[in-house]
Amino acid sequence: MDTTKMTLPFSEALCHLIVLMLTLGQEIHSMPVPTDIPMCTASETAQYSLTFTGKWTQAAFPKQYPRYRPPAQWSNVIGVTHSSDYHMWQRNEFASNGVREFTEKGEAWTLVKEVETAGERIQSVYGILSAPAVVGGTGQMKTEFEVFARHSFLSFIVRIVPSPDWFVGVDSIDLCDGDHWKENVSVDLFPYDAGTDSGFTFSSPNFETIPQDKITQITSSFPSHPANSFFYPRLKHLPPIAKVTLTKIKKTNQIISLPMEPTQSNQLPTGNEIEDKLINTPLDCEVSVWSPWGLCKGKCGESGVQHRTRYIIMHPANNGAACPLLEEERKCFPDNCL
Incomplete structure (x- = not known):
């Protein structure tokens, strides 16, 4: 048999080897770099103001509304600016240990270390941002951050307090639109379950979920259990429990200001961020x-x-x-x- 016809030239064999290695690499890494996302070509960096507004009122969420030990409130914001190949958290995926500790206990150290490690490993993280906690269900917190073309995405997470492992946040909002930055982005926020604790109510004791579930959005009918604090079978959709507004800051020679202190009021603050009317959700006996x-x-x-x-x-x-x-x-x- 003539074996020379079955032998590939060296250059072609090398190409096959590279393709094989890339294929195996995609199987090993759980989050391959997306190729179908338009690239940001903005030439300059951009500065944004982030305003988080809590809408967690007793009128909108009357069932088991926490008034004491502790009353309804929000943790601090933990966010990151990054490229498209990084995710702090994802719906229908398992929460990391850092997300688990933050959503269950409000401890951010492990989550911050995970972000830093990702930045060193795949260079997909640009910066970490934070804003102080809100003392009350309807307060506000603000902070400012910077993005640039290679890292045009924003993700963040805020813990619902008290709760077993519930949170709100966004996963990978792209602030770039082709060759320019978006002027304003506003997103209504709804509760998520981190899948690490099996409590049904805001004040449930710690009851670890074994095996761990994936992150799921909590709705008016899911989980379908009358004991659940967000179970409102008469509603098609839950009202938003919070809102985030991102506003591009016009460049000046001034230094970026430090994060503003949150409001500490049981009333919804007035301002451009609040446009919605107060919601009264009916609660049946x-x-x-x-x-x-x-x-x-x-x-x-x-x-x-x-x-x-x-x-x-x-x-x-x-x-x-x-x-x-x-x-x-x-x-x-x-x-x-x-």
Whole structure:
């Protein structure tokens, strides 16, 4: 057999080897670099102002609204500017250890180390940004940051406090549009479950999810359990629990200001960031199951009466369905009469 015809030239064999290595590399790395995302060609850097606005009111989210120990509030913002091949978190993917610690405990050290390590390994991270926590469900926090063409994406995460492992945030907002920067970007935020704790309510005790679930968005019907703090079966969609506004800052010779202190008010702050009307979400009354029928009370030989009761689990709010009767009776005949 003539084996020379089966032998590839050296240059062609080398090409095959490189292709094979690239293929294997794509299988090993969970997040290959996307090739279908338009490249940013903006020639200059851009500065942005980030305004986070909490909309977590008792009127909009009346079910189990936390008022004490601790009351409804928001953690500090942890964000990063990056390229398209990095993700701080992703819907329908597993949360990292850093995201787990932040969403469960509000501890950011591991998450920041993960961001720094990613920047050293794949050079896809440009900078970390943060803003102070909001003391209240409806306050604001602001900060400023810089982006440039190679790192035109923004991701951030804010913990819902109190909660088992719930958060809001954005994954990879691109602030670049071809050869220029977007002037304004506004995004309504909805709750997510990090998939690391199995609690149903804001104040649930720690109950680790084994095995770990993927990050999922919490909706008015998912998880489909009446104990869930966001379960509103009458609603098609939850109202936004927060909002982020990104505004391009006009370049001046001034130094970028430090992050502004958050508002500490139970009222929604006034300003251009607040355009939505206050939302009143109806909350229907919830009652327990009936108790067993009680003893039949009456004279022997005559019909008697027995009762059963139930109690209120959740009082109605915002014109929700009223509570049904909590006591019921029926006729009966006494047993064991002498």
